[in-house]
Amino acid sequence: MPETGDILMFLLTAAWLLPLAGFVVEIYWLCFSHRLNKGAAYCAVACIGLGFLCSFSALMYWGFDTKWAALSEPAHHGHDTAHDAGRTEGGHEHDAHAANTEHADHAEHPDALTKKYYTGTYYELARFGALRVSLDWYIDSLTLVMFTMVTFIATCIHIFAIGYMHDELTEEYEDHEVHLHNGGHFSRPGRFHRFFAYLSLFSFSMLGIVLSGNIFQVFIFWELVGLSSYLLIGFYIERKSASTAANKAFIMNRVGDFGFLIGMMILWTSFGTFQFGDRTDGAHTEAGLFTMVRGQDGKLDVSEDGKQVYLQDAHGHRAEKNGQPLTISYMLLVAAGLGVFAGSIGKSAQFPLQTWLPDAMEGPTPVSALVHSATMVAAGVYLAARFYPVFTPEVLLGIAYIGCITLFIAATIALVVTDIKRVLAYSTISQLGYMMLAIGVAGWGAALFHLVTHAFFKSLMFLCSGSVIAGCHHVQDMSRMGGLRHKMKITAYTMLVGVIAIAGLAIPGTSIGLSGFYSKDAIVASALAYSELNPGHILLFIAPLVTAGITSFYMFRLWFLTFAGAPRDAHVYDHCHENPSIMTTPLLVLAVLAAGCAWGGEGGPLYRLIADSETVPAVARVASVGAAKVILPSHQGHESDVHHVHSTAGMLALISAIIGMSLAYLIYVKKTIDANQIRKQFSGVYDFLVDKWRFDSLYEAMFVAPVHIISAWCVSFDKGVLDPILHSAASLTVLTSKWDRAFDETFVDGLVNLVGTVTYNVGNSLKVIQTGRLRQYVMWIAVGVIVLFGALVTTIPK
């Protein structure tokens, strides 16, 4: 009987590698099929669909193997109740065998960090002494949930894309956005198969991030998703806007990755390992990063002066080397955390690197749905969450403020944008800000809960917008839409589900709402609990609360402008139509999940599953010991800080959302408030928002312009100094070569030729002796002998 970890590893590895196989087939599609064949899409759907089945069966297997212990009531933090979680029961029978698996229950530490993960190594890439670089896997309930979520959404989006990308199935695709000099449009062969190849590559890379068992491997796949994002944003590469946007996304991500690399270097030198989890090699257990920082009880072991952090080994003691305790400087740990988080900032489009995501909307809409809202940008949040144990309170505070700033900025910009996809893009940034904020205020479960619910409703809304765009023949401007709900019923009402979900609306007085309601509630409650404990950081609660209202406003604005009211552009309205069922079916499926995936809220299955893999349990308040004097709230169990404020926070968030929705209704449907009037009244603010808070101009002035100036200097230096030096060196070389050539041709060649000529002439003159007549030779021999003899006789003295 194989062990649980091996079965899960096998299933998830299959789900991970299937898209890679699909990628290989699709990228070489033209070698064995032709451009008009839809097979590439079916191949991609089959791969990712099978991946979903594998992931889902892995989740199910894990659930039944642990008797769904994760779903039962979580443990309270008392000695007597520490065991009733039941999560140990499934584990005991494996304890003896599972080398890499510990379901250990530390009875003496009720708050113990119970290890509920499986980890192992696929392949060791390199080994430098004790340091090693390898490809590992790390599976816990979060991995399983992410796998299931990613593969499921990807499957829906792949199917949708078959319909959406249909016009690429041609030998002559005319790109109406690319104007040629002769006034015509650019025309090229369709790239249907290539689109699906890139999607498959993306799915493979994304799943690779989730499955990675060490930070280095995360980085590999991190770059791979960056690459696939680049390829997909630049899918219409002939459009200048698309190629610029692809470059922008890629370059801004590199800025974040720079921090990521620095963080990795610190981890490598200080910890000597990239591993997340503990690795057991026979009897010896090598502690992973999380254990080294957090030990068995989830607490940082900081020295008394607060400057050093003691590292811990796999057995809950301080790690030692040659009798000296292993430590890392506290500031270095902060730097490592900030570095890794910088990677997250880039990938998740957080302030100050948020400007690439709206531009990334140049890609086809299914890409925006899959890569730039549901999964890839969430990878930054995933990484921050995965790395949560390594973050010190200072880093968490930074994360919280970054998230707080981002969510507010992005939401305000979304108020004035009229491009339907860009509204969603800013909304994505804002929601990612919520997740980051939640991580920063110790709402670990809430952040990932929101990640999953957001993935569902945001991919739904993006697909709806894609459906609108396809139905309206590539019109994206909402000011030309209106009234479309009469023509596109399915799209309109599935979109409404998404809008209600993201706005966090619920039936007042009850706690029945769509998924976003629960997850946003969880975040706002964490923020409220945090700000109650740390009155200095009240902003961390106010901003998400206000933004909840703004979110609700701009999302309803989007829906009202697009689907309600009277048509504003008769041409668009007359020509728009509902899409075929291959595009609407994914909408319906996603709508069901967007509505119901968070069923039960924080008592429901999704939250429990995610919270089960929380590596730093927060059953009690944690007062920070470092420079940042903050207290992290507890959020597990009925006695926790978060639970106390939950209903208050939920009420406030709901009121905020309802205000936002009502305002949108009054302005855009009833028109009791004139939008233009407000625009004129606040024209300064309006322009500021339309300019996206002038971030692009700021970066233009801060980075692009100086780079241009320095480049101009470099050019003039090149042309004025370096080029003349090089040119004179070159002409000197030519001159020397000419001399050299003359010397060669006259002296050296002459000498050689002379030897040749002399030899030839001598030979020529001697050849007359060679008569070829035998008897003559004999005569000469005889004569020679006689002459020699004569010479002998005459010269030898007597």
Add this chain to the structure above:
Amino acid sequence: MGEVGLSAYLMVGAVLFVCGVVCMATKRNGIGVLMGVELVLNGANVNFVAFSRYTSLGLDGQTTALFVIVLAAAEAAVALAIALNFYNNHLTIDVDRGNELQG
């Protein structure tokens, strides 16, 4: 009967040698030339044997003579093969008819 002296042997050798050389120089028949060669070699052999009387072992020259005989046999075999080929190419063994080695 007095002892035959060294000079007598040398005389015989010299006569043989000169006969051989003259034979080589005058004969136009290839086989005749070969015979001249044999005479030259044997003239030398007589000298070797005669001089070996005066060496410490008394056998050196005789051994050398044996080697020369063997050498002559080998040379004759090669030379006869050449003669045959010569005949095949020229339908004669007149050595004056072949001057392909002319420079």
